[in-house]
Amino acid sequence: MIHMERPEPEQSSRTKKGSLIPIFLVSLFLCAALTGLWLFLAPTSPLKRSTSRQEQVGQAMGKPSASPAPSQKAAASTDSGRAENIATPPVVDQIEPPAGETTPAARQPGEKDQRCKALAARLHGFFSLLDKEEYFQQFQVGLPAQQYFLTLAKKLLSNPPVVARETDDLYTMLKNMAHFFRVIGGRNITIIKTILDRERDTVEDVAADLYQWTTGPECDEPEFSFHASIDQLYEYAGFFLNSISGRSYLFRRDSRSRLLVNYYAILLVNEANEEGDNRYGIDLRALIPRAIDDIEHSNQLIYKEKYLDTLYGLMEKYPQKTKISRSGVPNESGLEWKKADPPVRKAGSLHQG
Template sequence: MKKPSRLPWLIFLALLVIGLGSGYYFYSHRQPPHQHRAAIQTAVEDEHPASGAQLEEPSTPQEPAKIDESEAETPEPPETEEPSNNATAQPDPCEVLFSRLQNYFEYLDGTEYFQRLSPDVSAYERLKVILKKLIKHPPVPAEEASDPRILLANLHHFFRTLKAQDLRLASEILTNEPDSMEDTFDMLFSWLMLPAPCADPDSIRPSFQVTYTYAAFFVNTVGGRAYLFRRTPSVRVVVQYYALMVIYEADKRKNNTYGVDLLPLLTPLRNEISRFDDLIFQQQYLTNLDRIEYEYRRLR
């Protein structure tokens, strides 16, 4: 039996190739001249990559590349620049806190009791004098049991370091400003804990070591605790709370030089604060004390 001839298939394949080639030739010659040049240029670049200067055609007003270049050189609208300007204009947190401190003392200057007790010296100027005295003559928050002289010095520390007028002013502020007491202590604590170069134009802020010394004095000495017990209960527990926060920071910095053990102090203070429902930041105090106690117990 004879095999079927392949000739018809070969003829059909040849006709198909010729038809496709003719169609391509006819279609490519019907394209606009600049499209035809672009198609040829693309094909050449794909086969033989070359620099753009060698293949670049003279630019015409209708050429897409010319339009793209003009758009790229268009200046950015002012609307898109506003967010970056606003971002750089954010106020410095250090300056904001120092401004709050100054505003508070300006408020004190306008009160009747402050004008009566300090008619010639502003509250801020008096603060600078008081802080310099406290920094120069810190208490000794340890060794009271072994040296009676330290115990006596701590009992009379503020009376020996400050003038009677300074102590009277402090007492008047606590008596006349009970509603802002917590905000005031929070502001002072935040300002005291700022890093060294932050918002202290008059160089009056005590160092962290001095702040830690007074915190240890309030919670670790007879003299410090006796002073707090002469204050109202709400003032006493809030001052104790911030003293523990300073000592906790000293522990984190590995700078608890007087070896104050916070763990036995946390639960009694927490129980006291939980009874003062009129404290604005009560829940914040309790949450922080619970967190610190959990951290200390986990490490032991």
């Protein structure tokens, strides 16, 4: 049997040649790694920093990123300056108001216009929605809701009730008791009562908007063309607060309507006091605590806490009158004026419904 033997010298030479290849590859890999590490750790050039900052500012402002790479130094300085201008907003010189005039006063006309437009839009929107309600359409009033109610309001304002000395004769008393029936009629009263019941979730907002519309700076908007003076509204405030007929009328209404009418009647008398035109001498010192007590014990009002905060503020403005002697014992002599302690806010008086 013949044995084929490989020559030893050739085998060793191939082995040596093959062993050099891995060493060469490892060296190349190490060189590449060192080069990449140096490039990564090397400081970034000003051109690249400015370009990167410009891209960040552009993204923050919602602009598409564009990072041209100019090769000349002049282009690099231009881009960096551009980036600084974008990053740092220009300083605008503040215009000083004229002497004797403040900046808020200068903005008042614009604020008044915005306020009037907002009130008119909300009030007009309420009546527009009312036109689409099926229950209102069934009454067939023959007019858009806004025009219908403004017509009723103008009738009531031009025919005020008797506030002072209504008990001097029986005729005046009976006339006052039937005031709303005489002026606008029983059918319109039924319509109003139905709307107050169906729109109980929005009636407080509408009442607040109407109060602001009539007592604030005069608004003249085509969407809601209605004007009522404090003098006209004061007549009805006095009727509900200071007359037997007005108070008896409120006691026949639902509690929400009664509380709202009392609340805004107090505010209107306060407005008349501020203008020096409380001609019937309506004393709010006894009416405010009574209104606070009624609202505290009610859960029918959405903005109950706001009403209470306002009334408590008015209590500080109108101190309560009490009879006390100089020794502190109540009697008929030694009358003094004392600022009575306001009622204590009861726990759990937040709106419950």
